[in-house]
Amino acid sequence: MTRLNLFRNPLRRWLGGSAYRPTVLVKELAERDRRRMLKHFIALEKADRLLRFGYHAQDEQVTNYVFGIDFARDMVFGVYNRLFKLVAVGHLAFAPKEAKQSATEKERVAEFGVSVSKSARGLGIGAKLFERAAIHCRNNDVDTLYMHCLSSNQTMMHIAKKAGMEIQRDYGEADAYLKLPAPNPGSVLQEAVEEQFATLDYALKANTRAAVKWLDKLPGRKNSS
Numbered sequence: 717m718t719r720l721n722l723f724r725n726p727l728r729r730w731l732g733g734s735a736y737r738p739t740v741l742v743k744e745l746a747e748r749d750r751r752r753m754l755k756h757f758i759a760l761e762k763a764d765r766l767l768r769f770g771y772h773a774q775d776e777q778v779t780n781y782v783f784g785i786d787f788a789r790d791m792v793f794g795v796y797n798r799l800f801k802l803v804a805v806g807h808l809a810f811a812p813k814e815a816k817q818s819a820t821e822k823e824r825v826a827e828f829g830v831s832v833s834k835s836a837r838g839l840g841i842g843a844k845l846f847e848r849a850a851i852h853c854r855n856n857d858v859d860t861l862y863m864h865c866l867s868s869n870q871t872m873m874h875i876a877k878k879a880g881m882e883i884q885r886d887y888g889e890a891d892a893y894l895k896l897p898a899p900n901p902g903s904v905l906q907e908a909v910e911e912q913f914a915t916l917d918y919a920l921k922a923n924t925r926a927a928v929k930w931l932d933k934l935p936g937r938k939n940s941s
Contacts, residue, residue, distance in 0.1 A: 740844040743914035745792040745805070752802040753794070754782045760831060767869045768831045770889070793848050795841050800921040803836035806845035808852065820860035820895075826853050827862045830872070846875050851907050854896045863892045 745753065757765075757778045765773045773781070785792060785807065795804040807829045813820060828849045830842050853861050863881065865872040867890045876883055881892040 740795060740839070740841055741914040741917045742793050742795055742806075742844055742848040742910060743918050744911060745787075745794045747787055749792075749794060749802065750782060750785075753785075753792070753805055754779060756802045756805055756833065757782060757831065759833065761834070764831065764834070767866060767871070768829065770864075770866060791849070791852055793845055795836070795845070796918060796921055797836065798921070800925040801833075803833040804831065804841045804845060806830040806842075806849055808849045810858070822857060822859055824858050825860050825862060826858050827864060829863070829865075830875075832871075842871055843875050843878060846879060848907075848910065850879070850894065850896060851903055855899045855904050855907055859896045859898075861894045861896060865890055 757768075758775060760768065762772060765778070769777075769781070790810055791808040793806040793808070794802050797803045809827050809829075810824050811827070813823060813825050826849070828846060830845050832842050850861055853859070863872060863876055867873070867885050867888050869890075873883070873890065876890075876892040876894075879894055881894040883890055883892040
């Protein structure tokens with residue numbers, strides 16, 4: 717009952733009494749999530765690291781990557797499972813447009829990379845992270861979203877094809893880009909509502925996790941279980 721009351725707000729009334737609730741809750745990540753991001757990437761198998769980074773990244777390289785992410789410049793999105801474990805990360809990196817990137821007249825472009833834990837695959841999480849990245853670009857004056865990956869990365873290729881991206885393959889690698897429409901009130905509202913749901917879900921899972929840890933520390937707790 718308490719959780720339902722959290723959604724009784726002007727957004728719910730504006731949307732006709734039944735707020736849009738995404739099936740996959742994608743949350744903006746921040747500095748406080750960096751440790752869990754590192755655990756997520758370190759847990760990836762060698763083959764998955766190759767697909768995510770384009771090379772056989774060692775633990776030290778993965779660590780440098782995670783602690784080198786600039787949250788003030790880039791956007792990072794994540795999906796937490798019901799046990800408050802980070803099972804997917806999407807990194808949306810912004811950079812000035814290069815001369816060869818003729819698909820846009822904007823000053824910035826964005827490149828997207830994603831990884832999903834083995835336990836969470838087949839649920840459409842990667843595609844949902846891409847959608848969230850695309851709508852964020854759209855709402856922030858970036859009209860071209862790029863992806864660079866190995867041609868053998870079937871997951872990324874599927875996401876690219878499903879999104880209607882233009883794909884160019886060369887020497888075992890692939891570049892894809894998607895032209896995004898201009899923002900409108902609907903796209904701005906959608907991003908805000910999705911983040912609101914994800915934030916509430918994040919807080920609930922975090923508080924539940926903290927409560928479980930506290931209960932486990934009570935005298936006699938382990939003996940009674």
